[in-house]
Amino acid sequence: MSTQKGNSSRSRPQKHQNRTAFKNSLHDTSQKTKEINAIQVNNVCQRCKDIIEWKIKYKKYKPLTQPKKCVKCGEKTVKKAYHIVCDPCGQKTGICAKCGQRKDLIIASTVQQSMLQQDPEIKELLKSLPERKRRTFLRFMAKNEKEPLSENKEEILKKLEALKMDGEEHLEEFSSECSSDNE
Ligand SMILES: [Zn+2]
Ligand SMILES: [Zn+2]
Structure with missing residues (x-):
């Protein structure tokens, strides 16, 4: 008897095991859910x-x-x-x-981003940048995601310093270098 009163301990294994991780879009494919998930x-x-x-x-x-x-x-x-x-x-x-x-x-959720967060030197520099320049930099990083940070850290620091010091002209140059969209 499976509905025996007062007996809450299950003697048989759960009939349907959860085979896959919880997915909120399984029964709900609405646009709203999609947007929220994104x-x-x-x-x-x-x-x-x-x-x-x-x-x-x-x-x-x-x-x-x-x-x-x-x-x-x-x-x-x-x-x-x-x-x-x-x-x-x-x-x-x-x-x-x-x-x-x-x-x-x-700040942004790319792989590079979390790597950047772990590097105190880069983190400090990044923090000191105004938002617009920071975004430009992050776009640059996203584009170079395949390269391991350790190999081009020098390069990254140089870019960051230059970005910090220079005005808009350099920024534009930098933007076109790393991204074609102008925000
Ligand atoms: Zn908080
Ligand atoms: Zn406000």
């Missing part, structure tokens, strides 16, 4: 990134229907759910866009 969680600390990604995975993520007020500039510029500061303010202040604490932030 969200890249950036500019937050690791802990907040984990929280938001958990919400996405288990379909607890609720996108904002209209922009929220940023706690820094007071404008309605926060477009991402669970964030308390807008992107420009987050970048200016270097705080986590979700919890508002000053921690190491996840």
Whole structure:
């Protein structure tokens, strides 16, 4: 008898084992789920990134229907759910866009990115760059993802220094070198 009262311990193995990892798009192929699944969680600390990604995975993520007020500039510029500061303010202040604490932030989620995060020298330089230049640099890095960081670190540092020192002219030159799209 499988429905025996008071006997909660299972004597037989679970009939249907979970063979594959949980996938939230298995029964839901809606555009909204697709869009939410494609969200890249950036500019937050690791802990907040984990929280938001958990919400996405288990379909607890609720996108904002209209922009929220940023706690820094007071404008309605926060477009991402669970964030308390807008992107420009987050970048200016270097705080986590979700919890508002000053921690190491996840800036973009590429493999190189995590490698960069681990290199203190590059990390420091990257932090000192204005947002626009940082993005240019990250695009450059994304393009050179195949090359191991250890081999071209010298090169990377040089680029970063040059990018930091030079004005827009160099930046444009640099952009065309590493990416064809102009943002
Ligand atoms: Zn703001
Ligand atoms: Zn945080």
